[in-house]
Amino acid sequence: MIYLDHNATTPVSPEVLRAMMPFFQDSFGNASSFYRPARTARAALEASREKVARCIGAAPQEIVFTGSGTESDNLAIRGVCRSFKGEGRHVITSSIEHHAVMKTCDDLEQQGFTITRLPVDSLGRVSPDDVRKSITPRTVLISIMTANNETGVIQPIEAISAVARERGIVFHTDAVQAFGKIPVKVDELGVDLLTISAHKVYGPKGVGALYIRKGTTIAPVITGGKHERGIRAGTENIPAIVGFAQAAETAVQHLGEESVRVAKLRDLLETAIREKIENVQINGSDAPRVPNTSSISFASVDGESILLHLDLRGICASTGSACATGSPQPSHVLSAMGLSHMQAQSAIRFSLGRENSREDVERTIEAVRETIEKLRGISSVQA
Ligand SMILES: Cc1ncc(COP(=O)(O)O)c(C=O)c1O
Known part of the structure; x- marks a missing residue:
């Protein structure tokens, strides 16, 4: 074949599988419990958070683990929109986003938000100038992907983030297809929120992360326990998170x-x-x-x-x-x-x-x- x-998707690499194995049976504890096996799980969770953060130039407290790239996109978009309550009702995105962003914006539109879907040129690029022109006083979020999953075309993220910053608007990028293929550093890109997913970089399926820049206001989408600082409830999938961290580290090392x-x-x-x-x-x-x-x-x-x-x-x-x-x-x-x-x-x-x-x-x-x-x-x- x-x-x-x-x-x-990609196959799980041997070193990722090796890193994950102990956390299925030996160190199976719930990271929120208090006894020793739980502390092992908690330590592995926090070490993984540090590794993933380092790979994208973030601080560990800025990383929230989720159940997929799709969930991270949902959390970014819905989370920001919810945090604004009735104040702002406008989101800017592009016409070439992954369904995880596109359908989420469609859903928000059904709920009364105004969505601007920017066109792209014949090379598949969004114009930063178009972003600037579509900002209104009611704009609460800009979400433009870093690299497209079908064509691989890279968007001018630094230029778009400069526009967002100038106007004080939160900027999210879906970097699922960029991470591990090109350098992805949150400060160089200038983004407030950034989505990545493990299974595109030889990690397991069903685990993602959302980078949330310190100071960015975001409301939880999944409610329950106090996991992930109350931003994403649900017992953490430690084997998958450990595998994600190993996969991310290897991808960035050999990039x-x-x-x-x-x-x-x-x-x-x-x-x-x-x-x-x-x-x-x-x-x-x-x-x-x-x-x-x-x-x-x-x-x-x-x-x-x-x-x-x-x-x-x-x-x-x-x-x-x-x-x-x-x-x-x-x-x-x-x-x-x-x-x-x-x-x-x-x-x-x-x-x-x-x-x-x-x-x-x-x-x-x-x-x-x-x-x-x-x-x-x-x-x-x-x-
Ligand atoms: C650009 C992009 N965003 C989001 C996703 C969704 O990620 P996940 O499969 O982890 O939900 C994908 C997966 O194909 C993708 O290519």
Whole structure:
């Protein structure tokens, strides 16, 4: 099998699994209890918080562990909006966000908030100037993702945060697809809230974190006990949190060399596909992108058919967001970038990772070339 869908999820790495194991049975205590096994769990929780904080240049008290990237996005957006009570009723976001942000904003709209969904240019970038122009006296939050999950395109977060700061508006970024692929440091980005998720960086599924800058007011979304300083109730998932911290640390330690290696493989894939196959378009390729992601449209071929053929050859890729698989609608991200319905429907996302080799990429190039030739042959016969 050649796995090229690392933006959907990654396997748990051996050192992450090793770090997690003791916390399932030996040190299984509830971090909120008072006896010794519980203190071991509490110590592991706080050590993990420090590690995750260090990876993004934050203080440990600024990290809240959650049950996923999706939950962190919900906590950031709903938490800020709730904390403002009736005062402000306007949120600015983009038209290319992950569903975790997009659907949360849709829901707030149903509750009476005004949502501005900013357009992107043909490279998939939000304009900081558009952000500035859409701010009103009722704006309470700006939420723009750091890197897009379908195209890998990186947003001008520093410029947007400068606008937010100037106007005193809380700024959240979903950095799920950026963390572990490019440097993500909260002060350099200038953000108040930042979402990350473990399973995109070789950690376990079902654990995320929200960075909350000291002084940012946020109301809890899940209520109950006093866990996570009362911001996120629920007994902490210690094995998953320990695994997350190990995964984050490893990803950040190897970021430099790994991003260069993966970028070379991605470039090889794109160059060869451009050379060997006619009428292809690499979406967002002229914008800064995370090094592992490639979104390619193959004119007059249906993306789902390409995936099925690649799957038969043991190659796992995706048509875009895993959360949107099976949807008859073309990608909202590619549509926002100005692609036609057909162009968007013909796109495949390849997202490379740690275990991919040059040989994997060479085999993929050949498989893609043969698949497109076959499918284009079929579609011209049908036409
Ligand atoms: C940009 C982005 N945000 C949020 C999420 C959701 O993260 P999780 O799967 O941990 O809920 C994903 C997952 O695909 C993502 O790509």
